[in-house]
Structures are given as structure tokens and as C-alpha cells.
Amino acid sequence: MAQRIAYLTRKEHISSAHRLHSPQLSDEENKQIYGKCNSFHGHGHNYIVEVTLRGPVDPVTGMVMNITDLSRYMKDVIMDRLDHKNLDKDVPYFKDVVSTSENVAIYIFDEIKKLLPTPELMFEVKLYETDKNIVIYRGE
Numbered sequence: 001m002a003q004r005i006a007y008l009t010r011k012e013h014i015s016s017a018h019r020l021h022s023p024q025l026s027d028e029e030n031k032q033i034y035g036k037c038n039s040f041h042g043h044g045h046n047y048i049v050e051v052t053l054r055g056p057v058d059p060v061t062g063m064v065m066n067i068t069d070l071s072r073y074m075k076d077v078i079m080d081r082l083d084h085k086n087l088d089k090d091v092p093y094f095k096d097v098v099s100t101s102e103n104v105a106i107y108i109f110d111e112i113k114k115l116l117p118t119p120e121l122m123f124e125v126k127l128y129e130t131d132k133n134i135v136i137y138r139g140e
């Protein structure tokens with residue numbers, strides 16, 4: 001029988017503040033591109049983050065990965081580093097990277113992938129910035 005492939009997803013909720021502002025653009029260009037999200041004092045979101053792994057189901061354990069391990073990796077990267085933080089001021093990665101939802105998803109993907117004992121299991125990060133704004137990143 002062929003090995004079965006499954007997708008394992010875990011979800012977390014975080015609250016973070018940020019300001020969309022690129023140091024490579026003038027103040028006027030930033031205001032034009034980012035609008036109200038460029039407010040000097042920033043703004044916040046209650047994000048929902050879904051991390052999905054894709055891999056073979058182990059015939060002995062019946063799992064792609066132990067969900068407790070995935071939970072621990074997500075706590076380290078998402079909860080400990082991003083929850084109740086100002087992304088631009090508290091997360092060194094965003095010192096020179098604009099903290100758009102796209103870049104937040106990339107950060108989460110890359111950082112969790114580094115922690116996985118089998119990095120190729122990392123499949124997708126889905127980041128809900130609002131009910132209407134969602135970013136999906138798959139490492140491409």
C-alpha cells in the first residue's frame with residue numbers, strides 16, 4: 001500500500017501592532033501607498049495564524065508530526081516573539097523589512113521551518129489580518 005500523505009494544521013491567535021512604512025520611500029510615497037496604515041503611531045491587528053505541515057503519515061504513530069511538537073514550535077515563533085508586540089520595534093527581522101501581512105507570513109514560515117526536525121514538512125502559513133484580508137505563503 002502506498003504511503004499516505006496528510007496535511008496537519010494548527011491555529012493560533014495573536015495581537016500585534018505595526019506601522020506600514022518603507023525606509024526606501026519618501027514620507028509622501030509611504031502615505032500614498034499605505035494610507036491610514038502609515039499612521040505615525042501605528043495600529044494593531046488581531047491576527048489568526050494557521051500553520052500547515054504536509055507529509056507522510058507514520059505507519060507506527062499515525063501522525064505527520066506530534067501536534068504537541070508543532071504547538072511548541074508555534075509558541076516559540078508566534079506567541080513568544082509576535083503576540084502583544086510592536087512588530088517594527090520588538091522584532092529585529094522587521095527593522096529593515098516592512099511589516100506587511102505578506103512579510104509576517106514569510107517570517108513565520110521561515111522561522112518555524114528552521115525549528116522543524118524535518119524542514120520539508122513545512123507547507124503553508126495562512127495569516128488572517130482581518131476577516132477580509134488573508135495572506136497565504138508556501139515558501140515560493
